[in-house]
Amino acid sequence: MHDKAIISWKVAGVALGLLLTLATALVKPLGVSTQFVVTDAVITHRIAPGFAESNDYLARYGEKEGWGVGYGWMLVLGMLVGGGVTARLFGDKQPQADKGSMPPMWKNQFGDSRFKRNLAAFGGGFLLLFGARLAGGCTSGHMISGISQLAVSSFIFGVLTFGTAILMAKFLYRNRNT
């Protein structure tokens, strides 16, 4: 793990802190997980408008933008474009071990079945968003933006998320020494 990311944590961390400050000045702090609900709401409304409108939670986020997308969704679309473009431009500088759909670390521990890796990725994603929506935010909205605003809820979220994730990671890699 001695090979470095393309930019150092110092540059990335300061840049992210400044971006959060800019976003808070212009519109509001950064957040991602709400847009998963917005996406679900828009898609569900296209397929079954009656069902979408009768569900309190989908309606709460869907009706805000008239069952379309707004600022927050464009931000996530921007992440897709910004991440994709920089990956094309700087991909040759990315350490080999950070590339690809089958992390070498996972392969060493759980074998080379792509089905198994993708199933875990899907199940993990399910838990991430179920948990984030229950708590009201994720790494960006709760941990980075929320703790920066000194919100009590975000400190609780941060401690329990890191605590649980550390225990789970130690369990998954329990027989690994390096």
Next chain:
Amino acid sequence: MELLITGFIIGCAFGAILYLGGASSYRRILGTLLLKDMTIIKLMATAIGVGTLGVYLLDAGGLANLSIKPAYIWGVALGGIIFGLGWAVSGYCPGTCVVGSAEGKVDAMFTLAGGLAGAFIFSIAFPYLESALISNANFGNITITGLIGIDPIYFAIVFSLALIGLTFFVLEDSYE
């Protein structure tokens, strides 16, 4: 329209920072959670350090659009635990699976799809969870400084310096 373009540009910068900083890498996330690779924790703590100072300097000038999330203890706590399990299993979070998908990582795309499914099932479960976990023990939009009863800018300065001191001078980049 202007607001949508602003969102898009901020998002582009966010996605680029996460990619360039290595946050969309399974190895780095699991390295973080196994407390061996400190890159991501230092990135996050630095961002929070700079962000806290930035946000509360804006607030002192009356320029911050704050959004304090309500502290409903049971829902936030249980949600955090469920989120932590998903984080360790997938190696992504909701933002980094978007960036990983943009890189062409198939596992990140599965995490994204799982996330859409998880958010959908939560929408269906919401009416059954609301009274016990969200409306119950809800202390509203409280902050640490509100609880202690001090001006947030003073706390923010100390907290920011402590976080930045920790990342720049105390924590190593990795613990093998």
